[in-house]
Amino acid sequence: MAEVDLLRGVTDGSERRWARLVAVVVALVVTLMIYSGLHWSAIAPAPVQAIDAATLHLSGEFMEANLGTAIQPDGSAVVRVLAQQYAFVPACIVVPANTPVTFRITSPDVVHGFLIVGTNVNSMVVPGYVAELRTRFDRAGEHVMPCHEYCSVGHEGMWARVKVLERAEFDRLHGSAQRASCAG
Numbered sequence: 001m002a003e004v005d006l007l008r009g010v011t012d013g014s015e016r017r018w019a020r021l022v023a024v025v026v027a028l029v030v031t032l033m034i035y036s037g038l039h040w041s042a043i044a045p046a047p048v049q050a051i052d053a054a055t056l057h058l059s060g061e062f063m064e065a066n067l068g069t070a071i072q073p074d075g076s077a078v079v080r081v082l083a084q085q086y087a088f089v090p091a092c093i094v095v096p097a098n099t100p101v102t103f104r105i106t107s108p109d110v111v112h113g114f115l116i117v118g119t120n121v122n123s124m125v126v127p128g129y130v131a132e133l134r135t136r137f138d139r140a141g142e143h144v145m146p147c148h149e150y151c152s153v154g155h156e157g158m159w160a161r162v163k164v165l166e167r168a169e170f171d172r173l174h175g176s177a178q179r180a181s182c183a184g
Contacts, residue, residue: 049130053108062106069095069180076100083112083125086154088145092182094163096170097140103133113148116162124149137164
């Protein structure tokens with residue numbers, strides 16, 4: 001009988017130690033979750049620019065006259081794109097090779113995907129927000145740009161293309177234009 005009481009005492013002590021260890025681990029995980037939640041709610045993980053999706057085409061950065069590629073004073077390119085059911089505007093984007101390129105994309109209607117096949121450019125385009133992506137194309141060529149987020153029944157036809165030109169050719173064809181396009 002004494003052996004059973006001794007064994008029960010050892011088992012009870014061991015179970016209490018494991019229970020305390022599990023309680024400490026659970027408390028640590030809960031503390032980390034609370035800290036992470038408070039930290040990320042106070043400091044957004046990326047800069048976010050909001051925009052009025054209902055009026056973005058009437059004035060400002062995303063009105064039709066401002067869409068496409070614009071060369072900045074520092075030589076970099078900024079491409080403004082509108083993703084809407086069921087097209088990208090402009091449908092053909094032309095950019096110079098070996099140049100920093102910033103894509104600024106928004107949507108007036110639903111969530112769309114922005115993907116340039118064969119590159120590191122990939123983002124969701126959410127109505128009311130501007131998605132900004134930076135890249136550089138190392139060589140001339142053409143890339144397909146499909147919408148990769150289902151946006152309704154015409155989704156499969158929503159794609160565009162990106163035409164990358166050598167910088168000298170880009171400057172020759174589009175040097176004096178305020179906005180570059182595939183049409184000229």
